[in-house]
Amino acid sequence: MxxxxxxxxxxxxxxxxxxxxxxxxxxxxxKTDLSIYPKPEKGFKQMVIEVPYSDKDTNKKIEFTVGKWIQVDACNKHGLQGTLEKKDLQGWGYNYYIFKTEGNVISTQMACLDKKTVRQFISAQPEMVRYNGKLPIVIYVPEEYDVQFKIYKAEEDIYQASEVKQ
Structure with missing residues (x-):
């Protein structure tokens, strides 16, 4: 029992x-109090990227991009038109970003013979920023959009460029 x-x-x-x-x-x-950042405007949402702190933060960069999952043809390359504006958080010395778009998608114009479509994350131009494990990256995007990011890490090795003799 x-x-x-x-x-x-x-x-x-x-x-x-x-x-x-x-x-x-x-x-x-x-891990950061986001109440110091402005509230999202109507039709926008606040996205945050927080990464862990390490003593090698200076060897890293973050690339983030704003986009949307949509159904597109499988043979063309697609991109989202929009602008990413960097703003200063007055009195704090921090930055935040606002992404604005009309939702227009650009693409190459190849003839797709098979008419196959796929669901893809179509994004605007990526933004590369400094890695900082102590501060968040705050991005305001339209409600139907998302933010994806990658972390790039530099090797410890330092290389010397070659001089070209004239």
């Missing part, structure tokens, strides 16, 4: 742990 009760209690604890993990994964946990 004790083994059955222990099994049920164990299963209950595992289920509870899984549910709490799912709930935590869906919530937005930030």
């Amino acid at each position: 004790k083994a059955v009760a222990f099994k049920q209690t164990g299963l209950f604890l595992v289920a509870l742990l899984c549910l709490s993990s799912i709930a935590m994964g869906q919530s937005s946990i930030t």
Whole structure:
């Protein structure tokens, strides 16, 4: 009887742990107080990129891009038209970004014979910024858009360029 009760209690604890993990994964946990940033304008949402601090922050860069998942033909290259404006958070010395777009998508004009379409993240020009594990990167985007980012890391090795003798 004790083994059955222990099994049920164990299963209950595992289920509870899984549910709490799912709930935590869906919530937005930030290490910085974002209340100092402006509230999003109507039709916009606030996105934040937070990366872990390391003593090698100076060897890293972050590239982020704003885009939208849409259905496009499979043979052309596509891009989102829009502008990314860098703003100063008055009194704090931090920056934030505002992305504005009319939603226009540009593409190459190859004839797609198979008429196949795919769902792709179509993005605007990427922005490369300094990696800083102590500060977030705050971006305001239209509600139906998202932000993706990559972290680039430099090698420790330093190379010397060759001089071209004239």
